[in-house]
Amino acid sequence: MEPVADLSSDDRIVIVGAGVGGAQTAAALREHGWTGRLTLLGDEPHPPYDRPPLSKDVLAGKADSTVFDLDWAALDVELLTGRRALRLEGAERIVVTDGGPVHYDHLVAATGASAVPLPGALGVPGVHLLRTVDDALALRAALRPGARVVIVGAGWIGAETATAAAALGCGVTVVEAGPEPLPGALPAELGRLTRDWYAAAGVELRTGSPVAEVEAAAVHLADGTLLEADAVVVGVGARPATGWLGDSGVTLDDHGAVLADARLRTTLSGVHALGDCASFPSGRFGTRLTVQHWDNALHGARTVAADLLGGDGAPYDPVPYFWSEQFGRMVQYAGHHPAADRLLWRGAPEDAGWTVLWLRGDVPVALLAVDRPRDLAQGRRLIERATPLDPAAAADPGTPLKSAVR
Incomplete structure (x- = not known):
């Protein structure tokens, strides 16, 4: 090039x-x-x-x-x-x-x-994608108290939309073809930890439930289940x-x-x-x-x-970062976990906040933090610098990550 x-x-x-x-x-x-x-x-x-x-x-x-x-x-x-x-x-x-x-x-x-549409669903009345401000305003108008909302896809967009719809008084069902929420984004063992978040918010979550057809006011699942809907939101990538x-x-x-x-x-x-x-x-x-x-x-x-402008700076090689606000939690991720050898917990899923680290040897390559923003900030810097950690110290949620450096 x-x-x-x-x-x-x-x-x-x-x-x-x-x-x-x-x-x-x-x-x-x-x-x-x-x-x-x-x-x-x-x-x-x-x-x-x-x-x-x-x-x-x-x-x-x-x-x-x-x-x-x-x-x-x-x-x-x-x-x-x-x-x-x-x-x-x-x-x-x-x-x-x-x-x-x-x-x-x-x-x-x-x-x-x-946004990827579902086959055959484009143009069907009441079916929404969420990518533009016009999409968001049109969907907001449909999120009335008591409305039956079916969300196809339990990824980041699906979870955030379910959060908003439930808070607005809608009856919300989320259907996901994969076995757990957040398929492709997180390992199943972590995705399944969010199931309780849906339940606590009054949202029905159906995993292992691919969609066969979407029509006006209804979603047909592959197992024959019919879900009536005033609004359908497609969030499949x-x-x-x-x-x-x-x-x-x-x-x-x-x-x-x-x-x-x-x-x-x-x-x-x-x-x-x-x-x-x-x-x-x-x-x-x-x-x-x-x-x-x-x-x-x-x-x-x-x-x-x-x-x-002719700069000769370093190659573009950032530590990927994103965040999601869902069901009253701040979920933040940094790094790229497929490069890891093992997963290390800081805290436990039942705690108010918890973090998992992915390590290559003793060097962190990714981090997922739930309501632990300090872990995210410190961990992201450690990933950027490829800084080895003491695994025992890093596993202690009371020890700042920056103090767990070898």
Whole structure:
């Protein structure tokens, strides 16, 4: 992948995608002195906004808008909202949009990911996805006291939506095809610990229950069960929004994410990619990662801006981090646990808060903290520095992690 050519003051940088990654790339470019033409293109009609609060504050009725507090006019950023990228013509350096062509000298792909629908459920009345602010507002209107809500998928979005719906007085059922909540995100032995959270909130959880069909006002399970519903929420994952890159010369991996290098450059000269739509090589964990969380987009934006401006910083290799607020608990995760050899407990599931560490030898590579934010903060730094721990001291929840260093 080619290094970035020197920027000219006459060049135009176009950022496709107006989520946190795109918005923060634009802001970082201006912050670090880029004065040339800068265009931010988003497919939604709204100004750039933050997505994590959609399943939290917006659903709960605490906020209607999560627009970033950035003055685009003062930043001299050309903001093109409501413009969907249709394809990239790399040889001509043109983004073809539904509002006409957009020419660029350097391009940043930050188009994020799209919610995965259930087959046959798109367009069915009462069926909701949760990815945009319009999705959140439409779903909030359906979450009336007494409404029967069926949520398909017991992942992070499913749990957060169930939390909000139950708090609003809905009757909530969550169905999950996997054997335990949070399949794919956590080992089953940890996912099953959240079962009691659902029960305590009055939410019915059905695992091992794949969906056969969704129709207006009903969900049919594969075992023949019929669940009547006033609203159905589908939260079965997201896929990189990279269809517009097609035959552009930007190489995608087997999961549809842009194949980026350690400076988030793509295989097409003049094009970077970041956030949910990109994968990157992690020397830290010895594998290629696609991290569909806010923190990755934020840090990727800084790397891309620095690289465009000729920086020679360290390779992009963050410790992934995300958080979820569900059933009155703050759940935080850092690292990449498939790289681990063993799991170490700090506390127990019945405690008010607990933490698990994944270790490679005695070095932490991942951490899950439930209502223990100090463990998360200290543990994340230890993961970043690959600092060995004394396992006996680390297993004592009364010992700060930073004091368990060998």
